[in-house]
Amino acid sequence: MAAPEPKDSTPAVICSHVDITYRVQGAKKMGPVADEDDESLFKNLFSRGRELATIQSVEAVKDVSFVAYHGESIGIIGRNGSGKSTLLRSIAGLIPPTRGRIWISGEPSLLGVNAVLMSKLSGERNIYIGGQALGLTRAQIKERFADIVDFSGIGDSVYRPMKTYSSGQAARLRFAISTAATPDILMIDEALATGDADFKERSSAKVAEIRQQASTVFLVSHSNSTIRELCSRVLWMEKGVLLADGPTEEVVAAYEATLPKKKPPAKPKPLPPAEA
Numbered sequence: 001m002a003a004p005e006p007k008d009s010t011p012a013v014i015c016s017h018v019d020i021t022y023r024v025q026g027a028k029k030m031g032p033v034a035d036e037d038d039e040s041l042f043k044n045l046f047s048r049g050r051e052l053a054t055i056q057s058v059e060a061v062k063d064v065s066f067v068a069y070h071g072e073s074i075g076i077i078g079r080n081g082s083g084k085s086t087l088l089r090s091i092a093g094l095i096p097p098t099r100g101r102i103w104i105s106g107e108p109s110l111l112g113v114n115a116v117l118m119s120k121l122s123g124e125r126n127i128y129i130g131g132q133a134l135g136l137t138r139a140q141i142k143e144r145f146a147d148i149v150d151f152s153g154i155g156d157s158v159y160r161p162m163k164t165y166s167s168g169q170a171a172r173l174r175f176a177i178s179t180a181a182t183p184d185i186l187m188i189d190e191a192l193a194t195g196d197a198d199f200k201e202r203s204s205a206k207v208a209e210i211r212q213q214a215s216t217v218f219l220v221s222h223s224n225s226t227i228r229e230l231c232s233r234v235l236w237m238e239k240g241v242l243l244a245d246g247p248t249e250e251v252v253a254a255y256e257a258t259l260p261k262k263k264p265p266a267k268p269k270p271l272p273p274a275e276a
Ligand SMILES: Nc1ncnc2c1ncn2[C@@H]1O[C@H](COP(=O)(O)OP(=O)(O)OP(=O)(O)O)[C@@H](O)[C@H]1O
Pocket: 022, 023, 024, 058, 059, 060, 078, 079, 080, 081, 082, 083, 084, 085, 086, 087
């Protein structure tokens, strides 16, 4: 499938034959547990002689190539473990490719200033920490503070520690912080899935605004409706391989055709008649 024509023909990201392999060190394979009696279980837990120190390789991304242009909004879809987040994190510069190259024009921002946010601290403190991680000055953050809180819709909860937030509140605040500075390349990993309908509408508008400023948006999501709503182009990953790259409807429809059909919900049983 051919990718749709971009509005701006300046490349923002070039991935060329990218492989990403995780090396998991110190993984140990135990021998099979022979008996269920207490003695052999104890031996299996503590006998060092039976452990095999190994280094396991996980080929998370295999030979992925594509070019993303300024102003494009690109969805990344695929089953669990297909390599979507790994690819995104690599574009964000967090994981170096094992082979191949990634060129980026501009500053990528992975939604999920997560890495720097601290759950013990209040939302307010985290807005400052996250904002500074995005390159904003304290004065700029102060200026945008009210807008960030407004956008996240968390109100006075901003003064409570983030660990007391619901997952939806935390995701909304992360989104609001990450989009407080218009990044050259915005990467969103599943974060939109947790918001309510109103927040989804506002975040869609925000993504559109960011795209208009000629930024590139990457969105990893299991929600095909979110992908359809926000993306003009879709990359479909399958077992680390880029299976398709093309216009959203074509790729999502082809992906959906491979998914198991959902069973219709069971009809609720009628309640027994109330006793007189
Ligand atoms: N830090 C890690 N160390 C070792 N293997 C990892 C690591 N992170 C991911 N993997 C493996 O790499 C593969 C791709 O994982 P990745 O998280 O990129 O997939 P994904 O498509 O984003 O999955 P999901 O939809 O479930 O979030 C999987 O086999 C996963 O187990």
